[in-house]
Amino acid sequence: MSYNLIMNSPFLLENQTEYKKWRDYKLAQYPISREKILIKFKNNDINNNKINLLKDSVTKYNFAMYEFDAKLTNESLKKFCSRLKLVNSVSNLLADEDDISNITNQNQSKEKSPNVEYIPYTNKQLNWHTDGYYYPLDSAIKSFLLHCEHPAQRGGENIILDHEIIYIYLRDHNPEFINILMQNDIMEIPGNKNIVGSHSVKGPVFYIDERNFLNMRFTSRQQNIIWKKNDTIKKIKDFIFSFIAEDNHYTFNLLLKENQGYLANNVLHKREEYVDGNNKRLLKRLRFSKRVE
């Protein structure tokens, strides 16, 4: 990396005092109070006060929930993001011209869709991951927004775990785990044989970016992931899996209703399976290469 970390970063293992201060502050914010984390916008008035409340929540938990009292167009959704200084949205093959991905179950479509095999575009459970873990660091996804246009008839709950919490638990358990997870070649996603020009991407699980924030790349997927051979990696993976599998004090469950959404600094998250009613579940997703700060 070509930038310098601030000397007193709590994420440097030698800075125990700074780490402890930061850690104690983080953990003191739990359990999360649902009332504090949900910011409601009346008459779709996006005023500074509410924007600051959203940012406060993201500062504490790396995510925040919001609710509008009317439907948002794609344009107003993008405008809302721009109020949070999220303007450089990241597109992908499946996004529309606004860089908005319509997350819905496409398995039922009459026309076969090319994205049909991607779990996000089905009604199946989507296991723990951070968004874009398969991207190289120079095009990392730092934040995303998920906006609910229609909920499912049943299921589809999102479960969130601030990646800084899992960092704390790993570091407290064994600081060497962090050293290993910060290696730049610890996790490799092989290239996709079906995509021309696709090549493998290696990267760390945890990394500190040029703004001195901690970010995470992770998937609990077991296939098509190559972990660097290391005596400890199995222990680390077991530790992570047991931490996220527990119904723990730090996870937050949210079942988004119509016109609700959440935005996150790419925290760990999963989605439960769901069943559609007459109106299919539809979530709109935007991704950004910049965090909410």
Ligand SMILES: [Fe+2]
């Ligand atoms: Fe995701």
